Amino acid sequence: MGWHTLLAAACCLVLALAACFPAAAATHRLAVIVDTDIGDEFDDSWALAYLLASPHIEVKMVTTAAHDTVKRAHIVAKYLTAYNASHIPIGIGIQQDDTIGPLYPWAADFPLASYPGGVHTDGVAAAAALLNASPEPLVIVALAPFVNLAALAKRFPAAAGRVTLISAMGGSIHTCYDGKPGPCPEYNIAEDVSASQALFAQTWPVHLAPIDTSQSTIDGPLFRALVAANNTADHPMVTTLLSSYCFWSQYKVCGPAGMLCCHNSTEDLFDPTAVFMTITQSGLLPDTPGLALTPLTLRVSASGETLSDPSGKLVNTAIHWLPGGEAWFHAAFIDTLLDFTT
Numbered sequence: 001m002g003w004h005t006l007l008a009a010a011c012c013l014v015l016a017l018a019a020c021f022p023a024a025a026a027t028h029r030l031a032v033i034v035d036t037d038i039g040d041e042f043d044d045s046w047a048l049a050y051l052l053a054s055p056h057i058e059v060k061m062v063t064t065a066a067h068d069t070v071k072r073a074h075i076v077a078k079y080l081t082a083y084n085a086s087h088i089p090i091g092i093g094i095q096q097d098d099t100i101g102p103l104y105p106w107a108a109d110f111p112l113a114s115y116p117g118g119v120h121t122d123g124v125a126a127a128a129a130l131l132n133a134s135p136e137p138l139v140i141v142a143l144a145p146f147v148n149l150a151a152l153a154k155r156f157p158a159a160a161g162r163v164t165l166i167s168a169m170g171g172s173i174h175t176c177y178d179g180k181p182g183p184c185p186e187y188n189i190a191e192d193v194s195a196s197q198a199l200f201a202q203t204w205p206v207h208l209a210p211i212d213t214s215q216s217t218i219d220g221p222l223f224r225a226l227v228a229a230n231n232t233a234d235h236p237m238v239t240t241l242l243s244s245y246c247f248w249s250q251y252k253v254c255g256p257a258g259m260l261c262c263h264n265s266t267e268d269l270f271d272p273t274a275v276f277m278t279i280t281q282s283g284l285l286p287d288t289p290g291l292a293l294t295p296l297t298l299r300v301s302a303s304g305e306t307l308s309d310p311s312g313k314l315v316n317t318a319i320h321w322l323p324g325g326e327a328w329f330h331a332a333f334i335d336t337l338l339d340f341t342t
């Protein structure tokens with residue numbers, strides 16, 4: 001038991017709160033397909049670890065999205081192997097060009113051909129086949145520009161119709177990046193506007209975690225607890241995650257004392273917030289002080305803004321946190337990573 005767990009247990013006992021983290025081993029898990037542009041911003045790496053570590057989630061497939069989807073597949077394969085989750089199939093999404101962010105060299109040598117779970121070269125078709133064959137409802141956790149999801153809807157409408165929910169990071173309603181007033185073109189929406197518009201044209205239910213609630217970082221004692229677990233035998237997931245994090249940040253130095261930035265704090269946790277939304281909205285963690293979802297009718301403008309429009313798509317949008325919700329998320333996220341064992 002980590003000290004967070006002890007703390008959580010103590011809070012359960014002493015304060016008799018209705019819900020405390022981490023939940024006991026879940027009896028039912030939410031089955032998800034994860035669509036990720038891992039390799040650019042690091043939040044996808046945090047989110048993938050969070051999904052795999054969560055006792056409430058079962059990852060059925062990971063598809064790679066946007067720009068160089070093959071390079072992203074190398075990164076996913078390396079992570080899944082390190083996390084003892086190499087039974088999970090990987091689907092290579094639509095390849096747009098050969099650009100990718102600074103994490104790629106970390107995984108460039110990682111072989112795809114021998115990956116146990118299989119790597120599907122047509123990831124959209126593989127996701128469709130999984131949807132068609134699945135006996136249980138599947139949620140898509142969408143952490144990237146919506147290139148693959150638009151293609152899924154176009155090429156495989158019957159499979160797309162079987163998607164229970166798209167739980168996505170994306171959009172900007174009242175707040176843009178760094179607290180500036182919104183709406184503004186948020187990256188996942190604006191990177192491929194026609195794909196985003198196609199996503200919004202479908203009947204599938206959509207939950208959206210926009211910039212309004214998803215731009216936050218973790219530093220201080222919570223982050224130090226994670227760093228303390230780096231390179232310890234009990235925490236192989238944290239060790240993989242934090243060494244790839246410092247690789248990704250290219251060992252950039254922050255502050256006058258010459259500290260590595262990656263030893264001080266996370267960067268923005270956009271995608272992990274969408275994962276938290278997925279977990280808390282699944283009904284598997286009742287009474288969590290999480291995100292409040294507000295039904296909004298939204299359309300995607302030509303410049304990639306998510307604008308209020310009475311004839312737009314009804315989207316349950318996380319525009320604000322319930323009291324204490326963000327702090328709860330931060331603690332639950334770190335605790336989930338620290339508690340993970342395979």
Ligand SMILES: *[C@@H]1O[C@H](CO)[C@@H](O)[C@H](O)[C@H]1NC(C)=O
Nearest residue numbers: 082083084236237340341342
């Ligand atoms: C994966 O399994 C190996 C062998 O049992 C173990 O040493 C390692 O710690 C595990 N990794 C994780 C992330 O649990």
Ligand SMILES: *[C@@H]1O[C@H](CO)[C@@H](O)[C@H](O)[C@H]1NC(C)=O
Nearest residue numbers: 227230231242243246262263
């Ligand atoms: C974690 O450990 C690795 C070495 O395995 C090191 O390169 C990295 O700087 C450490 N990261 C953090 C955040 O402590």
Ligand SMILES: *[C@@H]1O[C@H](CO)[C@@H](O)[C@H](O)[C@H]1NC(C)=O
Nearest residue numbers: 217219254255259261264265
């Ligand atoms: C540590 O992170 C916090 C929050 O991101 C930031 O305000 C602070 O300047 C950072 N300190 C150093 C030494 O980088």
